[in-house]
Amino acid sequence: xxxxQGYTISDEVAVRDEAIAWPDGARCCVLVTVDLNxxxxxxxxxxxxxxxxxxxxxxxxGLEGLLRAFRRRGVRATFAVPAAxxxxxxxxxxxxxxxGHEIAxxxxxxxxxxxxPREAEQARIRRAAxxxxxxxxxxxxxxxxxxxxSDPFAGGALSAHTIELLLDEGFLWYGNGQADDAPHWWVAxxxxxxxxxxxxxxYHFDDQWFCMFPAKGTGLENPDFLHRNxxxxxxxxxxxxxxxxxxxxxxxSGFAHRLAMLDAFLASWEGYPGLWNPTGSDCxxxxxxxxxxxxxxxxxxxxxxxxxxxxx
Amino acid sequence: xxPDAVIDTLCEADARASARIxxxxxxxWPGGARIAVNFxxxxxxxxxxxxxxxxxxxxxxxxxxxxxxxxxxxxxFDRHGVTGTIFTVGRIxxxxxxxxxxxxxxxxxxxxxxxxxxxxxxxxxxxxxxxKTGAALEATTGQRPVGTRSSHSHALLREMxxxxxxxxxxxxxxxxxxxxxxxxxxxxxxxxxxxxDAMFYSFAWLGSPNAAQRITDPERVMExxxxxxxxxxxxxxxxxxLNVCMxxxxxxxxxxxxxxxxxxxxxxxxxxxxxxxxxxxxRHVHAQHPPRRLAWA
Numbered sequence: 278x279x280x281x282q283g284y285t286i287s288d289e290v291a292v293r294d295e296a297i298a299w300p301d302g303a304r305c306c307v308l309v310t311v312d313l314n315x316x317x318x319x320x321x322x323x324x325x326x327x328x329x330x331x332x333x334x335x336x337x338x339g340l341e342g343l344l345r346a347f348r349r350r351g352v353r354a355t356f357a358v359p360a361a362x363x364x365x366x367x368x369x370x371x372x373x374x375x376x377g378h379e380i381a382x383x384x385x386x387x388x389x390x391x392x393x394p395r396e397a398e399q400a401r402i403r404r405a406a407x408x409x410x411x412x413x414x415x416x417x418x419x420x421x422x423x424x425x426x427s428d429p430f431a432g433g434a435l436s437a438h439t440i441e442l443l444l445d446e447g448f449l450w451y452g453n454g455q456a457d458d459a460p461h462w463w464v465a466x467x468x469x470x471x472x473x474x475x476x477x478x479x480y481h482f483d484d485q486w487f488c489m490f491p492a493k494g495t496g497l498e499n500p501d502f503l504h505r506n507x508x509x510x511x512x513x514x515x516x517x518x519x520x521x522x523x524x525x526x527x528x529x530s531g532f533a534h535r536l537a538m539l540d541a542f543l544a545s546w547e548g549y550p551g552l553w554n555p556t557g558s559d560c561x562x563x564x565x566x567x568x569x570x571x572x573x574x575x576x577x578x579x580x581x582x583x584x585x586x587x588x589x
Numbered sequence: 590x591x592p593d594a595v596i597d598t599l600c601e602a603d604a605r606a607s608a609r610i611x612x613x614x615x616x617x618w619p620g621g622a623r624i625a626v627n628f629x630x631x632x633x634x635x636x637x638x639x640x641x642x643x644x645x646x647x648x649x650x651x652x653x654x655x656x657x658x659x660x661x662x663x664x665x666f667d668r669h670g671v672t673g674t675i676f677t678v679g680r681i682x683x684x685x686x687x688x689x690x691x692x693x694x695x696x697x698x699x700x701x702x703x704x705x706x707x708x709x710x711x712x713x714x715x716x717x718x719x720x721k722t723g724a725a726l727e728a729t730t731g732q733r734p735v736g737t738r739s740s741h742s743h744a745l746l747r748e749m750x751x752x753x754x755x756x757x758x759x760x761x762x763x764x765x766x767x768x769x770x771x772x773x774x775x776x777x778x779x780x781x782x783x784x785x786d787a788m789f790y791s792f793a794w795l796g797s798p799n800a801a802q803r804i805t806d807p808e809r810v811m812e813x814x815x816x817x818x819x820x821x822x823x824x825x826x827x828x829x830x831l832n833v834c835m836x837x838x839x840x841x842x843x844x845x846x847x848x849x850x851x852x853x854x855x856x857x858x859x860x861x862x863x864x865x866x867x868x869x870x871x872r873h874v875h876a877q878h879p880p881r882r883l884a885w886a
Contacts, residue, residue, distance in 0.1 A: 510842075
């Protein structure tokens with residue numbers, strides 16, 4: 278492989294379209310993630326975030342709108358839930374579960390963990406899992422590190438230890454990786470072939486970059502760009518038989534014209550026979566069984582060298 | 590400052606810059622083609638983001654280009670009979686050699702895009718980087734680069750046998766470009782940031798802050814690029830030129846490969862559209878339209 282710590286997270290060549298098989302002959306996998314992070318900054322959700330009208334809309338009218346659309350269109354979603362949200366609104370989180378959606382973890386306060394020491398990050402992962410389990414009755418199996426609108430990059434933040442720690446704590450999948458547009462293996466230790474199954478993410482299918490971005494009041498409102506991206510990607514991934522993953526936020530896609538757009542997009546799925554719409558954990562379990570790392574993760578010895586006068 | 594002195598300074602600056610450029614009037618393409626379209630890939634995967642010390646998810650975003658995107662774009666070009674030019678960062682040879690070998694075997698051009706996506710200021714190290722890239726590309730693909738997309742010095746590029754560079758747009762069409770001393774002429778194949786996928790799709794491109802993001806959808810870009818093509822096709826007086834600059838980690842995304850598929854099909858439906866490598870354009874211009882005022886030798 279060209280495996281190089283600090284450069285690549287996975288192997289040299291992605292799984293080809295024709296090698297991918299979905300359950301019961303399904304043609305394409307469609308994943309919906311609802312991000313309940315309400316943090317305005319890297320430190321995660323603060324009291325001021327919750328006191329604002331945006332958060333109150335998100336956890337009320339906005340969320341109800343999303344759930345209504347999912348119900349009407351028969352869509353299952355995975356919710357990326359900061360543990361603090363579950364602690365603040367346990368009944369809300371249980372109501373989401375009761376509709377058949379999955380609850381996965383998104384930090385304690387939806388915070389940026391990239392600068393934390395290893396022990397501190399481990400403690401937070403344990404605490405977040407315990408807090409969520411207290412509300413849902415089961416340990417979360419998936420973990421997200423989704424970005425916030427104020428982040429300097431649109432991919433989400435994690436530390437050099439995050440994936441390894443999540444594996445240690447028994448998590449089965451990571452919710453947002455950018456090195457593929459199908460599930461793929463995020464390698465934590467190449468020698469030990471230790472890797473975390475990772476769901477694909479791309480910011481062009483995440484509503485927060487198109488709805489009042491980067492800030493309420495002064496931001497750009499381009500939901501039509503988002504809608505065209507969703508439609509174009511679904512059509513292209515369906516033709517390939519691969520995977521489409523969209524991310525929505527109740528404060529964005531739960532509002533008025535955007536909610537109508539989301540509903541229209543979900544309604545358009547009827548035009549694609551053979552879509553498989555699993556939760557994150559169902560998708561990960563299928564991939565783990567059907568596309569095992571032993572066969573599909575090609576970690577040949579590295580030919581990467583140290584050259585004088587070059588970065589290594 | 591005295592206004593007359595300012596004007597003198599401006600005149601000198603303009604004279605210096607224009608003396609370096611020789612435009613090519615009456616440019617014609619082989620076989621009576623009306624336009625040459627160069628599809629070019631800047632293949633750096635995560636190496637520029639690594640150079641800028643960006644965080645892990647940024648590297649993974651670039652990694653997509655090496656694991657996934659490059660393969661799709663090679664396949665797209667092959668299917669349409671388009672010869673692409675892959676401006677390749679030298680260290681890609683150690684990361685994605687298989688894709689490079691397949692691209693070269695399909696007849697695409699492998700060209701220089703620096704050793705690790707920067708040109709060192711120290712002349713000895715600059716020479717070392719250019720030599721390393723040429724050697725790595727040749728060892729991996731069998732092709733020694735004759736073109737570059739970089740700010741490597743013309744003197745060094747000429748010494749190593751380069752025919753062309755592809756930077757900036759002082760003219761719609763290919764033009765001859767000398768260095769500051771009027772020597773070391775190379776052909777320049779112009780690329781424009783408006784015909785660059787990263788402008789429209791890549792978040793935080795070239796250090797842009799959040800309020801300056803312009804990420805959009807492929808339909809809007811398709812219309813812009815189609816209009817650019819059509820302007821050169823119709824008004825290029827038989828020597829139209831368009832250089833489409835793409836990045837595998839950007840344009841290799843499924844929705845954009847789909848858009849490019851439609852764009853190329855639309856271009857091909859017109860007569861007289863030529864899809865050569867940059868090297869083929871350069872060899873044609875060298876043979877048929879050599880510099881007159883500037884001297885190649």
